[in-house]
Amino acid sequence: MTTxxxxxxxxxxxxxxxxxxxxxxxxxxxxxxxxxxxxxxxxRGGSVVSHVRFSADGEIYSPTIPAGEADLLIGFELIExxxxxxxxxxxxxxxxxxxxxxxxxxxxxxxxxxxxxxxxLEKSGRAVYVVHASEVAAALGEIRAANIVVLGAxxxxxxxxxxxxxxxxxxxxxxxxxxxxxxxxxxxxxxVAAEKA
Amino acid sequence: xxxxxxxxxNEAIARGAWEAGCAFGSGYPGTPSSEILPALTELGDCYxxxxxxxxxxxxxxxxxxxxxxxxxxxMKHVGLNVAADPLFTLSYTGVKGGLVIVSADDPSMHSSQNxxxxxxxxxxxxxxxxxxxxSQEALDFARLAFELSEHFDTPVLLRVTTxxxxxDGVVVVGERDLESAxxxxxxxxxxxxxxxxxxxxxxxxxxxxIASLREYAEATDINHREDGDGCMGIISSGIxxxxxxxxxxxxxxxxxxxxxxxPEKLIGEFAVGVEKLYxxxxxxxxxxxxxxxxxxxxxxxxxxxxxxxxxxARVRAALEGKDAPxxxxxxxxxRPPQLCAGCPHRGVFVALRKLKLFVTGDIGCxxxxxxxxxxxxxxxxxxxxxxxxxxxxNQACGEKQSAVAVIGDGTFIHSGISGLVNIAYNxxxxxxxxxxxxxxxxxxxxxxxxxxxxxxxxxxxxxDLVALCKGIGIAHVETIDPRDLEQTEAAIKAAxxxxxxxxxxxxxxxxxxxxxxxQPYAIDEESCVQCGACLRLGCPAITSHEISDGxxxxxxxxxxxxxxxxxxxxxxxxAIAPGGEAQ
Numbered sequence: 219m220t221t222x223x224x225x226x227x228x229x230x231x232x233x234x235x236x237x238x239x240x241x242x243x244x245x246x247x248x249x250x251x252x253x254x255x256x257x258x259x260x261x262r263g264g265s266v267v268s269h270v271r272f273s274a275d276g277e278i279y280s281p282t283i284p285a286g287e288a289d290l291l292i293g294f295e296l297i298e299x300x301x302x303x304x305x306x307x308x309x310x311x312x313x314x315x316x317x318x319x320x321x322x323x324x325x326x327x328x329x330x331x332x333x334x335x336x337x338x339l340e341k342s343g344r345a346v347y348v349v350h351a352s353e354v355a356a357a358l359g360e361i362r363a364a365n366i367v368v369l370g371a372x373x374x375x376x377x378x379x380x381x382x383x384x385x386x387x388x389x390x391x392x393x394x395x396x397x398x399x400x401x402x403x404x405x406x407x408x409x410v411a412a413e414k415a
Numbered sequence: 416x417x418x419x420x421x422x423x424x425n426e427a428i429a430r431g432a433w434e435a436g437c438a439f440g441s442g443y444p445g446t447p448s449s450e451i452l453p454a455l456t457e458l459g460d461c462y463x464x465x466x467x468x469x470x471x472x473x474x475x476x477x478x479x480x481x482x483x484x485x486x487x488x489x490m491k492h493v494g495l496n497v498a499a500d501p502l503f504t505l506s507y508t509g510v511k512g513g514l515v516i517v518s519a520d521d522p523s524m525h526s527s528q529n530x531x532x533x534x535x536x537x538x539x540x541x542x543x544x545x546x547x548x549x550s551q552e553a554l555d556f557a558r559l560a561f562e563l564s565e566h567f568d569t570p571v572l573l574r575v576t577t578x579x580x581x582x583d584g585v586v587v588v589g590e591r592d593l594e595s596a597x598x599x600x601x602x603x604x605x606x607x608x609x610x611x612x613x614x615x616x617x618x619x620x621x622x623x624x625i626a627s628l629r630e631y632a633e634a635t636d637i638n639h640r641e642d643g644d645g646c647m648g649i650i651s652s653g654i655x656x657x658x659x660x661x662x663x664x665x666x667x668x669x670x671x672x673x674x675x676x677x678p679e680k681l682i683g684e685f686a687v688g689v690e691k692l693y694x695x696x697x698x699x700x701x702x703x704x705x706x707x708x709x710x711x712x713x714x715x716x717x718x719x720x721x722x723x724x725x726x727x728a729r730v731r732a733a734l735e736g737k738d739a740p741x742x743x744x745x746x747x748x749x750r751p752p753q754l755c756a757g758c759p760h761r762g763v764f765v766a767l768r769k770l771k772l773f774v775t776g777d778i779g780c781x782x783x784x785x786x787x788x789x790x791x792x793x794x795x796x797x798x799x800x801x802x803x804x805x806x807x808x809n810q811a812c813g814e815k816q817s818a819v820a821v822i823g824d825g826t827f828i829h830s831g832i833s834g835l836v837n838i839a840y841n842x843x844x845x846x847x848x849x850x851x852x853x854x855x856x857x858x859x860x861x862x863x864x865x866x867x868x869x870x871x872x873x874x875x876x877x878x879d880l881v882a883l884c885k886g887i888g889i890a891h892v893e894t895i896d897p898r899d900l901e902q903t904e905a906a907i908k909a910a911x912x913x914x915x916x917x918x919x920x921x922x923x924x925x926x927x928x929x930x931x932x933x934q935p936y937a938i939d940e941e942s943c944v945q946c947g948a949c950l951r952l953g954c955p956a957i958t959s960h961e962i963s964d965g966x967x968x969x970x971x972x973x974x975x976x977x978x979x980x981x982x983x984x985x986x987x988x989x990a991i992a993p994g995g996e997a998q
Binding site: 228229238241242245250251252253254255256262263264265279280281282284285286297298300301320321322323324325326327328329330331332361 | 419420421525526577578579581582583584585654657658660661662726727728731747748749750751752753754755780783787788950951953955957958959967969974
């Protein structure tokens with residue numbers, strides 16, 4: 219059975235790094251995995267989406283998640299999470315850091331940031347887990363580790379062992395920030411109660 | 416023991432080339448191809464370089480091949496247009512060491528100016544083409560491409576797309592078990608001197624080679640059947656095969672790993688065994704038309720499928736007979752990419768906007784200067800085109816200069832220099848502003864001749880932009896600081912009014928690379944009159960919120976601001992000053 223995880227954020231938030239960690243953890247678990255993203259302009263503040271698909275027992279074909287088939291949506295910013303929501307199963311799960319990054323279109327007054335973004339997510343029928351990851355990361359002294367805090371929270375809903383996620387962080391992240399990211403992962407995991415089997 | 420690694424399509428191509436004994440790698444950075452050569456460099460045992468452009472890269476690799484080196488050339492789809500001149504005749508000369516050309520196409524134009532389908536190049540230049548559909552195939556096909564190249568004495572096109580280049584998959588990697596046999600070439604004029612008398616004979620050789628390749632296409636297992644229930648048959652290749660496989664688990668497939676020349680008999684036999692035959696392919700009906708030309712009936716699909724990248728959902732809809740257009744979602748506020756906070760290009764665009772000039776441009780981060788609120792770049796055709804266009808506009812409009820061109824330092828060296836020689840030679844009253852940020856920023860910060868460092872991190876001959884411009888006959892060459900708005904505006908105005916060929920070099924390092932970090936600025940809300948001048952810089956650090964009377968109060972995010980001071984320079988009330996807490 220294939221598990222589909224979609225990650226959505228804004229360029230510069232570490233969306234792609236988080237998906238790299240997830241995919242690496244899949245490899246360490248010995249599963250089949252495909253990961254896909256578009257990173258042409260991702261450092262320039264645009265919307266970023268990354269797809270991770272894994273399976274312990276079967277072949278994965280498309281590297282992108284078919285529309286409406288994401289089991290878990292991991293959102294690093296509110297409207298980017300909302301934008302990616304249609305890709306999620308109607309009974310899927312959503313983990314979201316409710317931080318807002320104002321797009322230029324809003325700053326210039328040509329569009330409005332929907333005030334009810336979180337409400338829209340919660341009313342969508344998906345199980346929504348709100349994790350204040352940016353605040354946790356700021357308290358850790360490294361705002362850029364917010365992506366790994368969210369990943370830590372998501373790990374409670376995914377079948378990874380803690381050991382493979384930790385090893386994946388060591389393999390995917392610059393050595394000098396590994397320690398703080400391991401703390402971010404642990405603190406993130408505290409934000410979501412473990413799923414009952 | 417075989418080892419499993421998580422590799423992107425690009426990394427897998429590099430790995431396959433390395434395993435196959437590739438001894439020479441050249442290319443020009445371009446999304447989505449840019450990661451191949453750095454990965455090959457990392458693997459070692461292989462000379463690699465960023466060439467000045469794709470034509471230089473292919474010609475260098477053609478030379479290395481002539482000396483027996485297995486050679487890999489990488490570029491994005493539009494790069495192959497630049498390299499097309501040597502490409503077509505290389506098909507006549509053939510190779511000595513295997514020569515593999517990677518064309519990385521970009522359906523949906525995630526980072527491109529068009530979505531041309533480079534499969535046509537294989538057919539037009541009569542070159543065998545392989546199309547992998549997974550990272551594992553990217554590795555295997557890269558290895559195979561070198562074998563085919565040497566066996567059939569032809570360059571081989573390895574055609575990939577963004578979705579393959581930038582997707583990761585589990586790959587079983589092997590060892591570097593082959594080596595190139597390099598030696599100084601011996602003269603073989605009948606094969607390598609393409610004058611008409613020789614080329615006529617080589618054209619005959621090509622025809623014989625194509626006949627052999629057709630036989631190979633029938634026999635190779637990279638073109639294979641996967642039998643399903645026999646009702647629906649699907650011919651597909653590349654990433655499109657993965658989408659079709661995802662949504663049609665019951666169908667019979669003819670999966671093509673080699674898409675030129677096509678295995679015509681295999682296609683005919685496959686068609687006979689299925690009730691309805693579909694061809695699923697991304698972009699142009701390249702396979703569809705060739706299959707139909709064999710007299711095989713192919714079910715029609717909506718023409719809208721030919722625009723934009725495919726997805727499992729689009730393939731499913733098309734097979735159900737529904738229109739399957741490519742729709743970017745637009746209900747939520749869009750988040751277009753922006754020039755970075757502190758980007759040195761911004762000052763030039765602010766000055767150009769103020770001077771109300773028509774600005775020709777091309778491809779790079781600076782193309783973002785076309786978007787609101789800057790809107791100070793008015794053309795983007797291809798690499799280097801702005802330098803040609805500005806000359807045409809100014810000559811056509813009369814003696815007084817009405818347009819200026821902007822071009823990045825990397826792009827200028829890639830294909831702007833000839834245009835500038837043309838301006839100097841023809842006494843064009845045109846101003847070229849070289850946006851010199853000391854890197855190839857758009858594609859991830861690769862070095863280029865003016866940085867003086869090579870792909871392998873060695874010191875290279877350092878191109879002197881000022882000396883080059885003067886050397887080709889431009890008298891008016893000035894270096895300016897784009898962070899100083901007053902100076903920038905005055906220099907542009909003076910250059911335009913001089914009505915002579917002129918070059919301004921706006922020099923400041925790319926902030927993504929320099930990680931420059933000054934004290935953040937802050938807005939004194941008491942003095943701020945909400946005029947919006949700072950917001951019109953399009954700086955990601957400056958956002959706004961609505962205040963009681965409907966106007967918008969700008970604020971600077973100290974986490975994003977790097978203290979470039981541009982907002983303070985445009986503020987009419989001096990309400991912006993350093994004051995944020997440094998990070």
